[in-house]
Amino acid sequence: MKIDDMDAFVAVIRCQSTNLAAEALHLTQPAISRRVQNFEDDLGATLLDRNTKPLKPTAMGLRVYAQCKAILREIDTLHGLVANAGAPSGTLRLGVPQTLGDVVLLETLAQIRSTYPQLRTQVSNGWGSSLVARMENAELDAAAALFPPGKTFPEGIASQAIARMPLKVVAAKGSVGKRSGKLRDCAPLGWVLNPDGCGFRAGLQRALSEQGLGLSINLETFGIELQLGLVADGQGLGLVPEPLLQSSRHFEALDVIAVSDFKPQVELCVFHPRYLGNLQEPVALFAEVVQRRLPG
Known part of the structure; x- marks a missing residue:
């Protein structure tokens, strides 16, 4: 059993494609397929369901994949023991x-x-x-x-x-009559947030859902500075870690809203x-x- 064959199998599962695995390992697609086949032959088991797109592991393939990752981590550790004495490169x-x-x-x-x-x-x-x-x-x-x-x-x-840092709800300076309130009071104003997948957004959505409220997105975009600029322009409320708020060039154009029933923190x-x-x-x-x- 060869480590290169195991590495090819792990790459195929990770990439769900022999072509992408070949790119990742700087090999040709036939070379990847050959290495995976050799690995299956050595083990005497079918590890890939070749009738599915994208490629999926068989039940045994999943178990072998988990074990292979552990083995490859140990091999990396061995390389690390040798490399540790040299200058970082x-x-x-x-x-x-x-x-x-x-x-x-x-x-x-x-x-x-x-x-x-x-x-x-x-x-x-x-x-x-x-x-x-x-x-x-x-x-x-x-x-x-x-x-x-x-x-x-x-x-x-x-x-x-x-x-550990708190997340702060912010609005354009002077745009909200009361600088304190509850999450329900914020809901109608709408939010400027990261696209779906962001943990901040997911936490806010859960908190709103627990109160029977929906999440109203006015704008979604990447980048805290861009978001805070849009909030300062009156486009909605923002949600930002306090240190990033304090270091923002838009800080003076924003008000922090004290939301009594929503005090999230992140590490x-x-x-x-x-x-x-x-x-x-x-x-x-x-x-x-x-x-x-x-x-x-």
């Missing part, structure tokens, strides 16, 4: 949601480039849950995201809760595979810059 793959990227990325990338000139950086955007999934699939070396307090991470991923977490090899110091620098840019 190669590629550092970082993940951040756009909510944080606008604030932390410029300084993070400049610091890493200055401190570790041999190291190249790649950055991916995504919601926190998707970044965790990508890390489980060995596609990221470190990530930062905002989660509900007490978030638990899968085995093999280490995490550090850097800060800023930096997470990474448990074994980092020679990337341990750059990842620590990444966490340091994130903490400095987004104090609790």
